[in-house]
Amino acid sequence: MDQHAHRHEARAARSHGTVDVEHGATANARSRDPQRAARPAGLAGLAERIPATVSLPVIAALAFGCFTIFRTHTDGTKGGPAMLYGLAAAVVTGLLGLALAHFQSSMITETRALAYGALFGCAIGWVYSLGGETILKSSAFGLTLGAVMFVVALYVFRTHRTREPHGIHRPHKPHRDHRLPVATH
Incomplete structure (x- = not known):
């Protein structure tokens, strides 16, 4: 294992010599871009876009x-x-x-x-x-x-x-405390 993979606790997969990206290691340039790697291909990818x-x-x-x-x-x-x-x-x-x-x-x-x-x-x-x-x-x-x-x-x-794109329309303001402050002598 290289030092980068070892430092991030990644482990090499036993089959085919691939790197397990689950623990932070990067296998290739495609997996470095999380937006691109997470996007499925075909109609599912089009539906996400x-x-x-x-x-x-x-x-x-x-x-x-x-x-x-x-x-x-x-x-x-x-x-x-x-x-x-x-x-x-x-x-x-x-x-x-x-x-x-x-x-x-x-x-x-x-x-x-x-x-x-x-x-x-x-x-x-x-x-x-x-x-x-x-x-x-x-x-x-x-x-x-x-x-x-x-x-x-x-x-x-x-x-x-x-989930509203503009947030709560009429947020409630906290009520002011109308009690007098405690007297200090």
């Missing part, structure tokens, strides 16, 4: 587009028009979701929850209307699910404040 503020709205938009295709098929629309409805729904909700995810760090908790609720409620209400339902029934359905999404988003944002 794309931030969640991009990947989650895109995945949600694709799922919403598929749901739109399903909903238009139940109304009797077949083939190309159903695919166009699904494509339009995926593009519009994807762009709105990306914009919301991009600007969410500048919003206070209640506004952010309201934005998520409004986007979800409008999208679901519109898709519900594609099935042949009346405008009033679709609006009520969208408003109800938007309110549910608002409550869920508000709950998640309030209970996971440490």
Whole structure:
């Protein structure tokens, strides 16, 4: 073992003459860069490089587009028009979701929850209307699910404040002690 590996308590692997990097030794130049060595190759590596503020709205938009295709098929629309409805729904909700995810760090908790609720409620209400339902029934359905999404988003944002990109909005200041100081003679 060389002195560097011995100093950092690394041990040589018995098979193939490799160095055990688990204990601080470096086997080659690639393992010296922890960012590069820890990154998997292929789709898993691509998934780690794309931030969640991009990947989650895109995945949600694709799922919403598929749901739109399903909903238009139940109304009797077949083939190309159903695919166009699904494509339009995926593009519009994807762009709105990306914009919301991009600007969410500048919003206070209640506004952010309201934005998520409004986007979800409008999208679901519109898709519900594609099935042949009346405008009033679709609006009520969208408003109800938007309110549910608002409550869920508000709950998640309030209970996971440490993960918020901008920290706690209204931190509590310590209460001042209004007692008089102790008299010293």
